[in-house]
Amino acid sequence: MCATCGCGPSSHDHQDHEHGHDHSHQNGKGKKVIDVEQDILHENNLLAERNRGFFEGRNILAINLVSSPGSGKTSLLERTLTDLKGELEFAVIEGDQQTANDADRIHATGTKVTQINTGKGCHLDAHMVLHAVQGMKLKADSVLFIENVGNLVCPAMFDLGEKERAVVISVTEGEDKPLKYPDMFHSSTLCIINKTDLLPYVKFDVEKAKEYARKVNPSLEIIELSCTSGEGMQLWYDWLKSKVLTPA
Numbered sequence: 001m002c003a004t005c006g007c008g009p010s011s012h013d014h015q016d017h018e019h020g021h022d023h024s025h026q027n028g029k030g031k032k033v034i035d036v037e038q039d040i041l042h043e044n045n046l047l048a049e050r051n052r053g054f055f056e057g058r059n060i061l062a063i064n065l066v067s068s069p070g071s072g073k074t075s076l077l078e079r080t081l082t083d084l085k086g087e088l089e090f091a092v093i094e095g096d097q098q099t100a101n102d103a104d105r106i107h108a109t110g111t112k113v114t115q116i117n118t119g120k121g122c123h124l125d126a127h128m129v130l131h132a133v134q135g136m137k138l139k140a141d142s143v144l145f146i147e148n149v150g151n152l153v154c155p156a157m158f159d160l161g162e163k164e165r166a167v168v169i170s171v172t173e174g175e176d177k178p179l180k181y182p183d184m185f186h187s188s189t190l191c192i193i194n195k196t197d198l199l200p201y202v203k204f205d206v207e208k209a210k211e212y213a214r215k216v217n218p219s220l221e222i223i224e225l226s227c228t229s230g231e232g233m234q235l236w237y238d239w240l241k242s243k244v245l246t247p248a
């Protein structure tokens, strides 16, 4: 079970009935769960606004990178931090349940990085980011990437105070992800379709993926790229630079 949002088996385990439904339970027990979630999200939103004010005051572009595990978030960062070194000032917060593997990869690019381990938690929250930022001495006029825990569900609910939310899907995941996990695509401002170098080998309809993503979020921007081959990376860099130059 997730230690913070309670999304694990103890609150949402419905093995006794198999029909699909939302979580608006009518019984008293179900209502208690909803109250707890509302309290957690309310407190999170207050702290997220505090983070947002901090970032805006220093003209720090905070980008929350979300995806299912292994879509290529860290690979995207490694290549971006290397290619744009000297052009933009970067810092990174890494979120994973365990290990400092991703922080080590970012550190190897020469970028300031802080690893957050969430333990049993399945997402970052605004308080974790606040705590990390307090120890980072972030520079003004910089870009802060926050790589969330690999999970297409819970991170959608937790505002971190970011300006942009970029959801990464890779072509090995199936083009129906936007329909299956609409909250994540609805709350994102950019969708990156990664691993396009694998398109000749997998059954993935890029146009369908884009159609589904725009169905849940008509204003979602979409970039196709490959962190491995580099194809499409320039589109991502152009998007990034346009956001840095746009006043908050």
Ligand SMILES: Nc1nc2c(ncn2[C@@H]2O[C@H](COP(=O)(O)OP(=O)(O)OP(=O)(O)O)[C@@H](O)[C@H]2O)c(=O)[nH]1
Residues within 6 Å of the ligand: 067, 068, 069, 070, 071, 072, 073, 074, 075, 076, 102, 149, 150, 194, 195, 196, 197, 198, 225, 226, 227, 228, 229
């Ligand atoms: N073929 C191909 N492989 C890629 C690409 N981008 C990433 N990968 C591979 O995908 C795997 C996962 O990449 P990561 O960057 O660690 O993914 P992640 O989203 O950071 O994973 P978590 O942090 O565990 O959620 C690695 O083996 C990468 O080498 C790509 O564009 N093409």
Ligand SMILES: [Mg+2]
Residues within 6 Å of the ligand: 073, 074, 075, 102, 147
């Ligand atoms: Mg990663």
